[in-house]
Amino acid sequence: MDNKIYLYDNNFIGLLNLISFLITNKIKPQNIKNLDYQPNLLDELINLNITIDKEIFKYIIKTSNKDILRILYYIYLSKYDNKELVIYYFYLNMLKYHANVIHMRNLKCVSLGLKLAHQVKDEVHKLKGFLRFQELSNKILYAKAYLNNDVLYLLSCHFKNRLPLEYWIIKDENRKMYSVYDKHNFYIVSEENFNLSTEKLSNNEKNMQDLWKEFYRTIGISERKNDKCRMNFMPKKYWKYIIEMEQDI
Amino acid sequence: MQLKEKLIILADSAKYDASCSSSGSMRKNNKGIGNAAFSGICHSFASDGRCISLLKILMTNCCIYDCKYCLNRKSNNIKRATFTPEEICAITINFYKRNYIEGLFLSSGIIKNANYTMELLIKTISLLRNKYHFNGYIHAKAILGADQMLVKKLGLLVDRLSANIELPTSDSLKLLAPNKNQNQVNDIMQYVHDHKDEKFVPSGQSTQMIIGATAESDLQIMQQSEKMYHNYSLKRVFYSAYIPINNDKLLPALKLPPLKREHRLYQADWLLRFYNFKVSDLLDLENPNFNILIDPKANWALKHLELFPKEINTASYHELLQIPGIGEKSAKRIISSRKHFKITFKDLKLMGVVLKRAKYFIICDGKYFANTNLFNKRFIESNLILEDKSPNTHNYQQLSLFNG
Numbered sequence: 001m002d003n004k005i006y007l008y009d010n011n012f013i014g015l016l017n018l019i020s021f022l023i024t025n026k027i028k029p030q031n032i033k034n035l036d037y038q039p040n041l042l043d044e045l046i047n048l049n050i051t052i053d054k055e056i057f058k059y060i061i062k063t064s065n066k067d068i069l070r071i072l073y074y075i076y077l078s079k080y081d082n083k084e085l086v087i088y089y090f091y092l093n094m095l096k097y098h099a100n101v102i103h104m105r106n107l108k109c110v111s112l113g114l115k116l117a118h119q120v121k122d123e124v125h126k127l128k129g130f131l132r133f134q135e136l137s138n139k140i141l142y143a144k145a146y147l148n149n150d151v152l153y154l155l156s157c158h159f160k161n162r163l164p165l166e167y168w169i170i171k172d173e174n175r176k177m178y179s180v181y182d183k184h185n186f187y188i189v190s191e192e193n194f195n196l197s198t199e200k201l202s203n204n205e206k207n208m209q210d211l212w213k214e215f216y217r218t219i220g221i222s223e224r225k226n227d228k229c230r231m232n233f234m235p236k237k238y239w240k241y242i243i244e245m246e247q248d249i
Numbered sequence: 250m251q252l253k254e255k256l257i258i259l260a261d262s263a264k265y266d267a268s269c270s271s272s273g274s275m276r277k278n279n280k281g282i283g284n285a286a287f288s289g290i291c292h293s294f295a296s297d298g299r300c301i302s303l304l305k306i307l308m309t310n311c312c313i314y315d316c317k318y319c320l321n322r323k324s325n326n327i328k329r330a331t332f333t334p335e336e337i338c339a340i341t342i343n344f345y346k347r348n349y350i351e352g353l354f355l356s357s358g359i360i361k362n363a364n365y366t367m368e369l370l371i372k373t374i375s376l377l378r379n380k381y382h383f384n385g386y387i388h389a390k391a392i393l394g395a396d397q398m399l400v401k402k403l404g405l406l407v408d409r410l411s412a413n414i415e416l417p418t419s420d421s422l423k424l425l426a427p428n429k430n431q432n433q434v435n436d437i438m439q440y441v442h443d444h445k446d447e448k449f450v451p452s453g454q455s456t457q458m459i460i461g462a463t464a465e466s467d468l469q470i471m472q473q474s475e476k477m478y479h480n481y482s483l484k485r486v487f488y489s490a491y492i493p494i495n496n497d498k499l500l501p502a503l504k505l506p507p508l509k510r511e512h513r514l515y516q517a518d519w520l521l522r523f524y525n526f527k528v529s530d531l532l533d534l535e536n537p538n539f540n541i542l543i544d545p546k547a548n549w550a551l552k553h554l555e556l557f558p559k560e561i562n563t564a565s566y567h568e569l570l571q572i573p574g575i576g577e578k579s580a581k582r583i584i585s586s587r588k589h590f591k592i593t594f595k596d597l598k599l600m601g602v603v604l605k606r607a608k609y610f611i612i613c614d615g616k617y618f619a620n621t622n623l624f625n626k627r628f629i630e631s632n633l634i635l636e637d638k639s640p641n642t643h644n645y646q647q648l649s650l651f652n653g
């Protein structure tokens with residue numbers, strides 16, 4: 001049996017370059033993993049150290065279109081264990097069907113890939129709504145969230161457009177990463193390089209949270225009370241970070 | 250009065266408005282705070298399961314009118330409060346910064362007269378836009394009877410402007426809201442319709458009808474909606490199950506709001522807007538009300554079984570949309586996929602098409618999902634009744650996500 005596991009630099013472009021190389025050389029990998037992979041006893045790790053060629057994005061767009069490139073990127077952000085293999089087969093079918101690959105939902109890799117991409121998009125959309133900032137004493141807005149998929153970058157893009165004149169920080173509690181925005185750009189940094197533990201909330205913060213909680217409580221119509229419906233749209237796993245839900249946990 | 254108490258009073262009196270949609274606007278950030286998200290964003294869900302997207306408040310709950318169904322009517326002895334423009338701006342900005350909301354939904358009781366009230370709304374919103382540089386979403390209610398010039402001014406500041414039709418017929422309106430008349434509503438809708446562009450009410454107008462406070466049939470309600478969609482290109486009609494707030498001999502003595510009926514109306518409304526159905530397909534004078542046990546599309550299909558089962562591989566887009574359980578997304582997927590391969594039941598599952606209800610009405614590559622003698626009205630009808638989703642798990646207001 002073939003136990004070869006091919007390794008790529010921990011980034012999207014590295015993965016695409018590796019996949020393109022494997023396909024060109026007719027190599028069918030057992031699996032593809034990033035450099036953090038913890039191998040099993042029988043795994044044979046292979047690092048080809050492929051040179052990174054930025055033209056690959058253009059090549060994908062030329063072969064299919066921008067949407068397909070975006071879908072591949074979303075799959076890459078997915079928490080799914082074997083997402084790299086899904087991308088490999090999706091890519092392979094893209095070479096065959098070009099932009100039509102998204103219509104080939106009878107192929108497992110396509111339907112699964114589209115599903116993963118959708119989950120990523122959905123998580124970003126939900127968090128655009130459910131993220132809650134708290135104002136710190138130094139006026140920085142700070143939000144924590146547990147991100148299932150790796151969507152910190154996409155979320156940051158949204159808030160960069162929305163709150164360009166504020167300092168803000170978003171923390172991914174799952175990966176222990178921070179996105180820090182300085183009114184020009186945001187930077188994604190790891191916990192070791194960042195410390196917020198001494199920061200207090202601003203004087204006004206509790207007041208505002210209180211106002212919001214009262215508004216939240218008031219706006220529901222008791223004659224229409226519907227926990228099931230609420231739970232459907234705002235699943236409990238998000239409640240921990242939604243301040244108006246704290247009292248209900 | 251403390252700000253908190255005001256907020257409670259003025260959110261409480263605004264909560265009966267069903268609309269909280271924040272979609273359809275492409276407003277960009279312009280050296281300030283905020284932008285609009287075209288698809289709309291829900292920030293929270295209230296205890297009744299409704300989406301909270303906007304800070305929905307009244308400027309004041311003082312009112313010179315006495316609409317029978319309304320909490321704020323003049324003859325009610327309730328606590329009254331009025332926000333200053335600065336207060337509204339401060340709460341909006343502070344909530345927005347913390348990502349609690351997409352923007353503001355501002356409505357008001359009528360103080361002094363329509364024009365005076367409208368001018369105050371304009372003052373508040375223009376402060377928010379011009380002093381606080383707020384580029385988030387704003388939905389304002391136009392005050393009936395205000396000058397056209399003021400409608401124009403307000404429309405240039407907001408994303409959505411709406412006037413509530415309140416009740417399905419002008420007779421009902423006359424009866425329950427003697428100070429209002431339907432022509433005033435129509436005038437505003439007409440004006441907004443004629444002037445809508447990317448600067449003026451970019452995300453369009455909507456309206457709301459109270460269901461069950463008056464005796465109209467579903468047919469009359471849907472005909473009113475159809476007319477408004479047609480004449481004024483409304484984005485949405487919201488249906489709001491009547492909640493008995495006031496005791497009045499003119500109002501019915503309901504114990505519970507007619508939520509199931511409201512649900513059916515939303516489903517039918519959906520069929521009008523996206524599925525090419527006409528009211529006359531769904532209801533007529535002999536059957537003027539929806540079947541409470543079965544959703545309007547399935548009910549229609551059961552009456553037209555001669556058109557089914559439909560072959561997934563050859564039915565037109567329009568025909569696919571007629572199949573219960575198949576929506577726009579599934580129909581589009583089917584059309585684009587079947588150019589490349591012949592679709593089987595197994596493929597439909599992989600394609601994410603939900604078969605629970607659709608399976609009774611389709612064949613795939615010549616095959617029915619079960620023995621073909623099960624294709625009969627009694628069998629299908631009883632299964633559909635069992636599977637009918639209650640409004641518990643579904644929320645048609647919510648489905649506005651991509652359709653404003």
Ligand code: SF4
Pocket residue numbers: 312313314315316319320321322323357358359426
């Ligand atoms: S005008 Fe509006 S606020 Fe005043 S009583 Fe009528 S519905 Fe209520």
